[in-house]
Amino acid sequence: MSLKISISGAAGRMGQRLIACAAADEDLTVVDAIDRSEHPSVGSDAGLVAGSGESGVNIGSEYCGESEAVIDFSTPDGAKLAIEYCVANKCPLVMATTGLEENDIAAIKSAAETIPVVWAPSMSLAVNLMMKVTEFVGTALKDLDGGVDVEVIERHHRFKVDSPSGTALKFGQIVGDAMGLTHQQHGREGVIGQRPRNEIGYHAIRAGDDPGQHTILFGMLGEKIELHVAASNRDCYALGALAAAKFVAKKTAGLYNMFDVLGLSDGQV
Numbered sequence: 001m002s003l004k005i006s007i008s009g010a011a012g013r014m015g016q017r018l019i020a021c022a023a024a025d026e027d028l029t030v031v032d033a034i035d036r037s038e039h040p041s042v043g044s045d046a047g048l049v050a051g052s053g054e055s056g057v058n059i060g061s062e063y064c065g066e067s068e069a070v071i072d073f074s075t076p077d078g079a080k081l082a083i084e085y086c087v088a089n090k091c092p093l094v095m096a097t098t099g100l101e102e103n104d105i106a107a108i109k110s111a112a113e114t115i116p117v118v119w120a121p122s123m124s125l126a127v128n129l130m131m132k133v134t135e136f137v138g139t140a141l142k143d144l145d146g147g148v149d150v151e152v153i154e155r156h157h158r159f160k161v162d163s164p165s166g167t168a169l170k171f172g173q174i175v176g177d178a179m180g181l182t183h184q185q186h187g188r189e190g191v192i193g194q195r196p197r198n199e200i201g202y203h204a205i206r207a208g209d210d211p212g213q214h215t216i217l218f219g220m221l222g223e224k225i226e227l228h229v230a231a232s233n234r235d236c237y238a239l240g241a242l243a244a245a246k247f248v249a250k251k252t253a254g255l256y257n258m259f260d261v262l263g264l265s266d267g268q269v
Ligand SMILES: NC(=O)C1=CN([C@@H]2O[C@H](COP(=O)(O)OP(=O)(O)OC[C@H]3O[C@@H](n4cnc5c(N)ncnc54)[C@H](O)[C@@H]3O)[C@@H](O)[C@H]2O)C=CC1
Pocket: 008, 009, 010, 011, 012, 013, 014, 015, 034, 035, 036, 039, 073, 074, 075, 077, 078, 079, 081, 095, 096, 097, 098, 099, 120, 121, 122, 123, 124, 162, 237
């Protein structure tokens, strides 16, 4: 039986790749292609907009009510509507939108009390594996004599609106927890003095059409480690989100992440 899914943010860069990748998966059927009502593609066939051929589903702003999982790659406003729809209709949710505020995050956690939710800033296998490696390296270097300076450097396309990326913030949280680093420093300018020991530096580069790269730099005295992960295109995120939809559709209420989907949770690796 094919799983019926809804895509929120369907006319966007990620939405189009989700529509195209889902069309190539016989275990999935897209029943809703949701976008904001003012979007110029509303009323057009979602598959034609995505360049993957006619799908028979037009982009619209109302859910049809048949969905067995909603995938949201939109904006904080779109995410809010997706959460409200899923809670009201007891529908499993995959939340991929970044740049969320505290109240949005509270809404995700509250939703997970009644429906299953997968929430992750990156649906990529490689990124999630690198999070595990980052935790390992951070833990190993925690008490190193001479100290270790951690910098998180991310690169994305010029169209990205949130900064730093949700993934960079997650890398920072992981390495901060592992190493006991408490201060977040976003860029540096002026005569600000020597680098304090307890900070994580974040640097967000915006250039061209880059689909996403993250580097975690561990700077020591005499040597350094740079962990680097880069997307070649957006399908790593789309395919991860579709796997998350299949996962979440079988789960009971609760908050899950991509470690759960990929079998990378503690005790599984
Ligand atoms: N977790 C992950 O693996 C990834 C997350 N993202 C995140 O996904 C989000 C979308 O990224 P892109 O596709 O590049 O952006 P985009 O700007 O190309 O697409 C967003 C789409 O959402 C639509 N939208 C706006 N309001 C809406 C509403 N109320 N309901 C439904 N749709 C609405 C927009 O009209 C647009 O078509 C961003 O927050 C981005 O950071 C992007 C890639 C991977």
